[in-house]
Amino acid sequence: MINAEGISKTFEEFTALDDVTCNINDGCIYGMVGSNGAGKSTFLRVLSGIYKADKGYAFIDGLNVYENPKAKQKIVFVADELFFLPGATMNKMAKLYSTVYERFDWKRFNELTKVFGLNPTKAIANFSKGMKRQASIILALSSRTKYMFFDETFDGLDPVMRNLVKKLICNDVAEMNSTVIVTSHSLRELEDICDHLALLHKGGMVLDSDVLELKTTQFKVQVAFRDEFDRNKFENFKITRYRQEGSVANMIINGDREETVAEFKKMNPLVLDVLPLTLEEVFTYEMEALGYEFESALEVEKHE
Amino acid sequence: MFVIDVMSRVPVYEQIIKQVEEQVLTGILKEGDKLPSVRSLSVKLSINPNTIQKAYTELDRRQMIITVPGKGSFISQKAVEVVGASSREKIPELAKIIRDLALAGVTKDEIIRNVNEVFDEMEGEE
Numbered sequence: 001m002i003n004a005e006g007i008s009k010t011f012e013e014f015t016a017l018d019d020v021t022c023n024i025n026d027g028c029i030y031g032m033v034g035s036n037g038a039g040k041s042t043f044l045r046v047l048s049g050i051y052k053a054d055k056g057y058a059f060i061d062g063l064n065v066y067e068n069p070k071a072k073q074k075i076v077f078v079a080d081e082l083f084f085l086p087g088a089t090m091n092k093m094a095k096l097y098s099t100v101y102e103r104f105d106w107k108r109f110n111e112l113t114k115v116f117g118l119n120p121t122k123a124i125a126n127f128s129k130g131m132k133r134q135a136s137i138i139l140a141l142s143s144r145t146k147y148m149f150f151d152e153t154f155d156g157l158d159p160v161m162r163n164l165v166k167k168l169i170c171n172d173v174a175e176m177n178s179t180v181i182v183t184s185h186s187l188r189e190l191e192d193i194c195d196h197l198a199l200l201h202k203g204g205m206v207l208d209s210d211v212l213e214l215k216t217t218q219f220k221v222q223v224a225f226r227d228e229f230d231r232n233k234f235e236n237f238k239i240t241r242y243r244q245e246g247s248v249a250n251m252i253i254n255g256d257r258e259e260t261v262a263e264f265k266k267m268n269p270l271v272l273d274v275l276p277l278t279l280e281e282v283f284t285y286e287m288e289a290l291g292y293e294f295e296s297a298l299e300v301e302k303h304e
Numbered sequence: 305m306f307v308i309d310v311m312s313r314v315p316v317y318e319q320i321i322k323q324v325e326e327q328v329l330t331g332i333l334k335e336g337d338k339l340p341s342v343r344s345l346s347v348k349l350s351i352n353p354n355t356i357q358k359a360y361t362e363l364d365r366r367q368m369i370i371t372v373p374g375k376g377s378f379i380s381q382k383a384v385e386v387v388g389a390s391s392r393e394k395i396p397e398l399a400k401i402i403r404d405l406a407l408a409g410v411t412k413d414e415i416i417r418n419v420n421e422v423f424d425e426m427e428g429e430e
Binding site: 027028029163166167170171173174175188191192193194195211212215216275276277278 | 358
């Protein structure tokens with residue numbers, strides 16, 4: 001179990017994390033999204049004990065992570081900027097990892113290098129960008145740690161490799177109840193694999209929810225009536241967004257889907273369509289509510 | 305055995321439940337048939353194992369499958385009955401379609417003829 005308690009971290013003037021608290025259960029694949037500079041990478045660095053939080057604590061299985069080898073033994077972290085020893089081959093890196101991680105699995109390491117088609121005796125410096133990323137993923141998965149953190153790891157892989165890595169992660173979670181945190185810009189990347197999603201914005205945790213709940217408690221309704229009407233007609237619903245053009249209204253509603261549909265049907269609509277939201281929509285609306293609008297960002301570009 | 309569309313608006317969890325229901329109705333899955341394990345399905349589809357576990361738990365709750373610890377999940381004796389009962393809930397949808405058709409000018413005779421044709425076809429298949 002991961003507990004982050006009121007973590008704050010600033011770099012000179014810039015506040016990267018502002019009082020972030022969250023609990024992540026074992027066996028969870030936790031996805032983290034957010035705009036650039038939202039604090040995703042900083043959060044992972046605090047969790048893995050690379051940074052010391054200015055305020056607050058990060059605990060893993062009840063152990064404070066910072067400068068605690070016992071806790072770090074349980075964590076492997078694939079950073080967005082990869083580091084390999086100068087002139088190292090994958091075999092050499094694996095040797096280094098095996099001295100740090102007690103449970104390092106050589107058998108798995110050899111299998112995975114074959115599956116990924118990487119030569120472990122060649123200098124990593126000569127690998128392509130994607131291959132370097134694959135190399136660090138192989139090292140991480142071979143370390144057999146309970147906690148694995150991937151910082152924008154999927155973004156640099158081709159679709160086939162991405163799918164393979166997802167399969168491997170699913171396998172570890174199903175088999176050993178591993179806990180995984182993945183950050184990404186792309187929600188699509190996280191939608192199928194994560195069961196929990198968090199949204200960071202300007203260093204704060206804005207949203208932290210079960211994926212299934214996100215998708216089932218909010219939905220889009222399109223409805224039309226013969227007679228004239230306006231928003232007041234729907235007072236009983238919890239509406240987060242409303243738009244009406246003529247006799248057709250579009251809205252986003254929070255609540256129980258079946259109950260809402262039943263309520264709407266009672267009103268005798270001409271048209272009634274209820275659609276689940278995609279995660280992308282959920283997050284776009286959340287971000288808009290925070291004043292982070294994509295449209296206005298585009299307008300700025302036009303002016304320049 | 306399942307085809308999951310991760311881009312779909314329908315949650316993966318609901319897609320799995322729906323596909324089990326369909327396969328029970330069409331007879332692809334019969335009483336006593338074993339469903340793939342959570343782990344193997346998760347790896348095969350690269351879908352979070354917890355999501356698949358949730359779908360299985362819901363199917364178990366609806367008594368469509370029986371989960372035997374250490375052995376796996378099996379289609380229950382009541383599965384067809386359970387799906388059948390939930391299929392009846394679709395009758396209001398049919399009513400809506402008929403209303404739409406009637407509004408569009410399709411006659412009652414035409415609708416009835418089509419209904420009969422579907423039944424005839426299905427009898428032919430058997």
